[in-house]
Each structure stands twice: as C-alpha cells, then as structure tokens.
Amino acid sequence: MSLHASTTPQFKQNSRDALADENLQSALRSARNGFVGKRAIARAKMGEDEFDALRNRGRDLKNHVLANLGDYLEAYEREVIASGGHVHWAETAADAQAIVLDICRKAGAKTVNKGKTMISEECGINDHLSANGITPVETDLGEYIIQLRDETPSHIIAPAVHVTVPQVREEFLKAHTHLDPDRDLSGLDTLLKEARAVLRAKYFEAQVGITGANMLIAETGQSVIVTNEGNGDLSQSLPKVHIVMASIEKIVPTMEDAATVLRILARSATGQDMSVYTTFSQGPRRAGDPDGPEEYHVVLLDNGRSNMLGTEFQDMLRCIRCGACMNHCPVYQTVGGHAYGWVYPGPMGAVLTPSLIGVEEGGHLPNASTFCGRCEDVCPMRIPLPKMMRHWREREFERNLTPAATRWGLGIWGWFAKRPALYRLATRGGMAGLRLLGRGRGRLGKVPLAGSWTDARDMPAPQGDTFMAQWRAKR
Amino acid sequence: MPRVALFVTCLVDMFRPSVGFATVKLLEDAGCTVEVPEAQTCCGQPAYNSGDRATAAQIAQQVIVAFESYDYVVAPSGSCAGTIVKDYPDLVQGAWVPRAQALAAKTHEITSFLVDVLGVESVTADMPRLATYHDSCSGLRTLGVRDQPRKLLASTGVTVREMDEAEVCCGFGGTFCVKYPDISASMVADKVRHATDTGAELLLAGDLGCLMNMAGKASREGRGIEVRHVVEVLAGMTDTPAIGEPK
Numbered sequence: 001m002s003l004h005a006s007t008t009p010q011f012k013q014n015s016r017d018a019l020a021d022e023n024l025q026s027a028l029r030s031a032r033n034g035f036v037g038k039r040a041i042a043r044a045k046m047g048e049d050e051f052d053a054l055r056n057r058g059r060d061l062k063n064h065v066l067a068n069l070g071d072y073l074e075a076y077e078r079e080v081i082a083s084g085g086h087v088h089w090a091e092t093a094a095d096a097q098a099i100v101l102d103i104c105r106k107a108g109a110k111t112v113n114k115g116k117t118m119i120s121e122e123c124g125i126n127d128h129l130s131a132n133g134i135t136p137v138e139t140d141l142g143e144y145i146i147q148l149r150d151e152t153p154s155h156i157i158a159p160a161v162h163v164t165v166p167q168v169r170e171e172f173l174k175a176h177t178h179l180d181p182d183r184d185l186s187g188l189d190t191l192l193k194e195a196r197a198v199l200r201a202k203y204f205e206a207q208v209g210i211t212g213a214n215m216l217i218a219e220t221g222q223s224v225i226v227t228n229e230g231n232g233d234l235s236q237s238l239p240k241v242h243i244v245m246a247s248i249e250k251i252v253p254t255m256e257d258a259a260t261v262l263r264i265l266a267r268s269a270t271g272q273d274m275s276v277y278t279t280f281s282q283g284p285r286r287a288g289d290p291d292g293p294e295e296y297h298v299v300l301l302d303n304g305r306s307n308m309l310g311t312e313f314q315d316m317l318r319c320i321r322c323g324a325c326m327n328h329c330p331v332y333q334t335v336g337g338h339a340y341g342w343v344y345p346g347p348m349g350a351v352l353t354p355s356l357i358g359v360e361e362g363g364h365l366p367n368a369s370t371f372c373g374r375c376e377d378v379c380p381m382r383i384p385l386p387k388m389m390r391h392w393r394e395r396e397f398e399r400n401l402t403p404a405a406t407r408w409g410l411g412i413w414g415w416f417a418k419r420p421a422l423y424r425l426a427t428r429g430g431m432a433g434l435r436l437l438g439r440g441r442g443r444l445g446k447v448p449l450a451g452s453w454t455d456a457r458d459m460p461a462p463q464g465d466t467f468m469a470q471w472r473a474k475r
Numbered sequence: 476m477p478r479v480a481l482f483v484t485c486l487v488d489m490f491r492p493s494v495g496f497a498t499v500k501l502l503e504d505a506g507c508t509v510e511v512p513e514a515q516t517c518c519g520q521p522a523y524n525s526g527d528r529a530t531a532a533q534i535a536q537q538v539i540v541a542f543e544s545y546d547y548v549v550a551p552s553g554s555c556a557g558t559i560v561k562d563y564p565d566l567v568q569g570a571w572v573p574r575a576q577a578l579a580a581k582t583h584e585i586t587s588f589l590v591d592v593l594g595v596e597s598v599t600a601d602m603p604r605l606a607t608y609h610d611s612c613s614g615l616r617t618l619g620v621r622d623q624p625r626k627l628l629a630s631t632g633v634t635v636r637e638m639d640e641a642e643v644c645c646g647f648g649g650t651f652c653v654k655y656p657d658i659s660a661s662m663v664a665d666k667v668r669h670a671t672d673t674g675a676e677l678l679l680a681g682d683l684g685c686l687m688n689m690a691g692k693a694s695r696e697g698r699g700i701e702v703r704h705v706v707e708v709l710a711g712m713t714d715t716p717a718i719g720e721p722k
C-alpha cells in the first residue's frame with residue numbers, strides 16, 4: 001500500500017534544491033505577483049470593509065460548524081441517503097483507499113476520471129488505483145500536466161504552478177505521440193486546445209468519476225465543487241458512478257452558508273468574483289433527469305482531523321483551501337510547494353502537516369516561517385496561522401524535539417536575559433569583542449559560529465559601547 | 476509632561492546605540508520626559524518564537540515589573556513593541572494577565588507613538604534626500620505602522636520612492652535567518668534588489684533586525700545604498716556612519 005510518502009524531514013535539502021532549480025524559480029517569479037495583485041483588486045472592488053466583514057462571517061460560521069460537527073455530519077449523512085446516495089466513513093487514508101477501490105471494482109472500472117481533489121492526494125488514491133490495474137486520468141489541466149510529469153501538486157489550487165510553459169510544451173510533445181511531431185505549439189492557446197482535445201476523448205472511457213468537494217451542505221446533502229475548466233462537471237456526470245472525496249470539516253449547515261463561503265473563496269484564491277463553474281451535486285440521477293450518475297458515493301475522511309478538535313489546532317479546520325496563505329507567503333514564493341514535502345504546502349501546510357502526519361515527521365514546517373503574518377492577514381477564515389505554528393514549536397520544545405544547538409543557545413541567552421546586571425556585563429564584553437574583530441571596517445565578513453549569517457551577508461559591527469552603558473555614563 | 480520609559484531593545488542596545496539616542500531626542504522634542512529602566516534586557520521574543528514559553532513568560536514578567544509604573548513605554552521597534560502589545564497578555568497567567576494588558580495598552584512603536592498618541596505632525600530635521608522605506612512585518616501587521624513614518628519623513632523633506640513589495644518580509648525573522656539561511660538569503664537578496672531598483676540613496680526601516688539583515692546583504696553585494704533606522708533621519712542624526720559602514 002502506498003500512502004502519500006513525505007519528504008518533509010528533508011525540508012532544508014528540498015529548499016536548497018528548489019533554489020538551485022532555474023525552471024522552478026522562473027515559474028515562481030511569474031506566479032508571484034499575479035495571485036497577490038488579483039486578490040487585492042477583488043477585495044478593493046467589493047470594498048475592504050465588506051470583504052473583511054465577510055471574513056468575520058466565514059470565521060464565525062466555521063466555528064459554529066466545528067462546535068457542532070457531529071450533529072451536522074449526521075444530518076448531512078441522512079440527507080445524502082434520502083437522496084439515494086451512499087456515505088462511507090473513512091477513518092484513515094488507507095480506509096479511503098480501500099473504499100474507493102471497492103467501489104471502482106464493483107463498477108468494473110478500468111479507467112477513472114478525476115476532477116481536482118486534494119483529499120485524493122492525501123490518500124494516495126492514484127497510486128493505489130494504478131497498483132490495482134485501474135487507470136486514473138486527471139482531467140484538470142494542471143493535474144494532467146503533473147500526471148504526465150509524474151509529480152504531485154505543488155499548490156492546492158494551482159497544482160502545476162511550478163511548471164513553465166516551455167516545459168509543458170516539451171511534455172505534450174513527448175506524451176501525445178499520435179499527433180504530428182512538427183505541429184505548432186508555440187502559443188498558449190495551442191497548448192490549451194491540444195489538452196482539451198486529448199482530455200475530451202478520455203471522458204467517455206471512464207466508468208467512475210472522482211471529484212473532491214469544496215463544501216458539503218448539511219441541510220440538503222449536496223456536495224459543491226468550483227472549477228474554472230468545467231472538467232469537474234464532465235468527470236462527475238458522464239460516468240455511471242460518481243465518488244465524492246471530502247474531509248469531515250468541509251460541512252456547512254445551509255445553502256445560504258455555502259453562498260457566504262463562495263463569495264469569499266474565489267476572491268481570496270484567484271481574485272475572481274466567482275469561479276467559472278460552481279456545481280452542486282445531490283444523489284444519483286433521478287427518473288426524468290437528463291443526465292447524472294447511476295450511483296453517488298461520498299467518502300468522508302477523518303485522517304486525524306477529529307483529534308484536532310478541542311486542541312489549540314482546532315481553528316485550522318476552518319480552512320476552505322483557497323491558497324491565499326501560500327500565494328502571499330514569502331517562504332512559499334521562494335522555494336515552491338514541493339519543498340514542503342507532503343500534500344499541503346505553505347502556511348496552511350505548516351500547521352496541518354504536523355497535525356496529520358505527526359510533528360516528528362512534519363516538524364520543520366512550522367519552524368520555516370519568519371512569522372511575517374501575511375498569511376493570517378489574507379486568510380478568508382481568519383485562521384491565526386503564525387500562532388498555531390508557534391504552538392507546534394512549543395510542542396516540539398516540550399518534547400525535546402528542538403535541535404540541541406538551538407536549545408543550548410537559547411538556554412544561555414535566557415539565563416542572562418533574566419539577570420539584567422550580568423546581561424549588561426556579557427553584552428558589553430561581547431560587543432567589545434565583535435568591534436575588535438571588525439577592526440574599524442564597520443562590518444564583518446566572517447564571524448566565528450555565525451557562518452549561517454555571514455555566508456550570505458556581512459554582519460554590521462557594533463557602533464561602540466552598548467546603549468545602556470553610554471546612557472548611564474551620560475545621565 | 477508624560478513620563479515615557481524607553482524600551483531600548485536588545486539589538487539597539489548592542490549594535491546601534493545611536494538609534495536609542497535618536498529615539499530619546501524625538502521623544503524629548505515632543506515634550507516627554509524619558510527614562511531608561513535599568514532592569515531591561517530583551518522582550519523575550521527569541522524564547523517565545525522558539526517554543527520556550529516558560530522562559531518567555533519569565534522575561535515578560537520582568538518587563539512588566541520594570542515598565543508598568545510609567546505613563547507610556549516606547550520602543551524603536553515594531554517587533555519588540557508588538558510582542559509586548561500582542562503577545563504578553565497571552566503569554567502570562569493569573570494575576571499577571573491584567574498587568575500585561577495594562578502594559579500592552581500603553582506600549583507603542585516610536586513613529587506611531589509620535590503621530591497617533593502625541594499628534595506630532597512634523598519633526599525639525601531637514602533632510603532633502605531620496606529614500607525608500609521597508610515596512611517591517613510586525614510593525615505593519617501587528618501595530619498598523621505604515622503611514623506614520625512616511626508622514627514624519629515627508630516633514631523632513633525626505634522623498635520616499637516606494638519599492639516593489641515594500642510590505643514583504645526581508646527574510647530576517649529572528650532565528651529564522653540562521654535556521655534556514657538559504658531561504659533567508661534569497662529573500663533578503665530580493666529585498667535589496669527591490670530597494671536599489673528605486674534609485675534611492677537611503678534605505679530606511681523601523682526595526683534593527685531587518686536593517687542589519689538588509690545592510691549586511693547590501694554591503695556584501697556592493698549595492699552602495701545607505702541603510703539607516705528611520706529615527707536617525709527623523710532626529711537629524713545622520714552624522715554617524717550608516718549601518719555596516721566604517722567610520
């Protein structure tokens with residue numbers, strides 16, 4: 001069984017590789033200002049006050065759901081069953097794999113169409129299906145590109161954001177061997193046209209369609225997806241069987257609540273007022289319906305989320321996966337999503353990953369933040385991401401997982417910081433030493449034990465005696 | 476006359492005392508009596524952000540005791556002021572909570588104290604130079620410091636030419652810059668490039684951590700931009716060499 005493996009413990013090496021990868025850096029540079037600028041315009045267009053008030057409503061709505069999660073999940077299940085669908089509870093990713101495989105086998109599936117779903121990534125569904133002789137076909141353009149490249153998504157809403165246009169061209173020339181090798185693929189539109197033609201043909205082959213869900217509505221039993229390509233709709237309505245994969249916190253109570261989330265979701269994500277397609281699905285095709293699947297299944301994944309309830313990490317479950325936090329994160333912008341080493345990158349991943357795969361495995365991520373606070377500033381659900389990353393650092397510190405050198409340095413520093421008189425002496429002495437090393441040059445190119453600072457930049461030398469000493473001498 | 480306690484901050488104390496003296500001058504010019512409590516070391520942020528809550532809480536209590544008797548506490552740093560304002564009330568427990576809240580309510584970053592609390596419209600320095608301003612993260616996002624330094628700078632004759640991504644982190648992040656040096660180095664390279672692209676002769680900011688990071692990168696790359704804390708310019712104290720420059 002291949003659950004989604006993590007390279008998170010190698011975060012440092014991953015980020016060095018990412019910095020050295022010129023294609024990646026060029027892709028990150030072109031994505032950098034697009035998302036940020038578009039969200040800012042969307043917020044300004046709505047009015048900053050209204051936008052921020054909507055964020056409060058989103059936060060309150062999700063807090064209410066989390067406080068009553070069990071009740072809403074039961075209500076949702078009742079409604080799905082009443083509309084003729086099936087609900088499968090998956091406690092772990094392995095359970096979800098088994099459930100999905102079982103449904104596919106019963107449907108006699110050889111090919112499965114996939115809309116974009118991060119829960120499927122979290123559960124390693126593609127590998128599991130492939131290992132069991134079923135071919136998953138990603139229908140989202142970005143997902144299709146990374147499937148060709150045998151990669152995982154590097155962003156939760158723009159999975160191929162790390163790939164440059166020339167790289168896509170190269171991939172298409174390699175993969176679409178049935179087409180003329182000398183065809184014109186110079187423009188972006190020609191690439192899009194080719195992808196659409198290739199993917200359209202595949203929609204009709206599949207027996208099962210798998211999609212994710214941006215929300216599950218308790219009062220109606222509906223699942224909601226938003227896409228810009230319409231691929232989700234085709235994936236779910238053409239095959240005989242539709243499987244929705246969603247995690248338990250995707251619940252909202254009513255249609256009106258779903259509308260609240262929709263108003264803030266696309267604006268935060270891509271700066272659109274609404275995504276191009278917003279699709280509500282409810283049960284299988286009824287008599288008289290012109291289309292729709294014969295079977296409708298929902299796989300509800302927990303995979304560690306219920307353990308977050310009632311802890312300092314509960315707020316993370318408000319996340320609606322808009323991606324704004326990573327779009328605005330300077331660390332994400334510098335190293336890209338793959339460096340994070342598991343399904344969820346950026347600030348939301350830095351909180352969620354240790355929750356889902358353990359802090360021993362995911363511990364780097366909450367540390368790899370400057371706490372600049374931009375993520376919390378843009379999060380539509382007002383999730384205090386830096387605060388929760390700090391909570392992970394506290395857990396690591398309590399459990400002695402903090403690196404020894406850090407603990408040691410911190411211990412000495414803390415000892416002095418709590419003793420002002422000795423601290424005065426120590427800082428005066430230390431600064432006098434640094435000044436000597438600086439020999440009047442105003443800066444130091446190398447400082448013993450401070451290589452990780454001076455490898456990339458000079459260390460400004462202390463100006464003179466400490467402020468406290470000078471102040472005492474003057475007054 | 477308001478009695479103001481100066482929270483010097485550990486980096487200013489050690490590396491750039493002139494920032495402390497410039498802050499004192501600005502406060503005195505604005506009619507404050509300034510005192511510097513002896514029992515100060517650091518705000519405790521290194522411990523707090525490394526997950527060592529217990530040490531951070533002890534340091535917070537020490538700061539509360541040393542500073543709570545003044546009318547105001549002012550720091551030449553949005554980061555340290557932000558820790559006192561936003562984090563102390565969360566960090567301490569029991570009877571310390573109301574005391575932390577009271578301290579938080581009267582603690583300010585220097586430029587926002589001058590503009591928002593004292594209503595200062597202009598300072599006396601005369602500095603007809605071209606500068607660019609980096610918005611340090613905590614000051615900007617925790618305390619809302621953005622327009623205040625620009626307003627005061629305008630009164631000295633400084634022209635601020637905005638750089639791209641002025642509000643994006645410089646990559647300092649306290650211990651981040653030594654824990655993840657490669658990422659930090661790339662971030663500060665971007666920052667210094669954006670700053671020099673404006674053609675400004677001065678790069679200003681309100682936090683010495685960010686300034687040392689940016690100045691160190693600028694000098695390593697031979698960028699030839701003068702890096703200073705904003706209060707040095709506001710107080711007209713630019714006769715000292717810029718950060719990282721020889722005498």
Ligand code: SF4
Pocket residue numbers: 318319320321322323324325326347348375378379380381382383
């Ligand atoms: S944490 Fe907030 S900003 Fe990040 S993806 Fe989730 S909802 Fe969006």
